[in-house]
Amino acid sequence: DAGITQSPRHKVTETGTPVTLRCHQTENHRYMYWYRQDPGHGLRLIHYSYGVKDTDKGEVSDGYSVSRSKTEDFLLTLESATSSQTSVYFCAIRDSDTILDTEAFFGQGTRLTVV
């Protein structure tokens, strides 16, 4: 299994509070991604990173920010959590210039509930 660790695995938080999810990899892969998975929507890209301090938005980035200060860590922050951000969040890593060249490896997911 690819060395990807997501933390926490489960979290319940209150509306309006900030939340940070962490993705840690031991593979030294260049690309890291945050997806959210919701019933009826499949997986949707929130943000991705193509190097240290290099990030870009995905299709559902509103309400989320990210940071990557080290190759191995990619943080996803919900500045002020809302109930619509209740979801399962997946981190993925890849080691190529395009997503098509190599397989993307996924973490086990973080289940976030905003009450």
Next chain:
Amino acid sequence: AQSVTQPDIHITVSEGASLELRCNYSYGATPYLFWYVQSPGQGLQLLLKYFSGDTLVQGIKGFEAEFKRSQSSFNLRKPSVHWSDAAEYFCAVGDKGANNLFFGTGTRLTVIP
């Protein structure tokens, strides 16, 4: 815009029976197509992918998929399902140079003895 449709939300098959999961895509150029499997509580694992060439691609765990451009389809098949195949299956499409995959909504497979 790219999109993927998996028309079957849930499929139930008997162990040993054949399986076909449907996937239809919408994309203007040559699509790059993928099937992923997600076991309960786990992340996604790549089963197979199609970029070009032979339209019948073989994947892991005995799965195969056939790309049919005329039907905009990339259906996943397995001749004999095992109980361990129970999972959720996602079809995805991307394009050359893109940095994202567009996923379908998934098909949940139940295998009965």
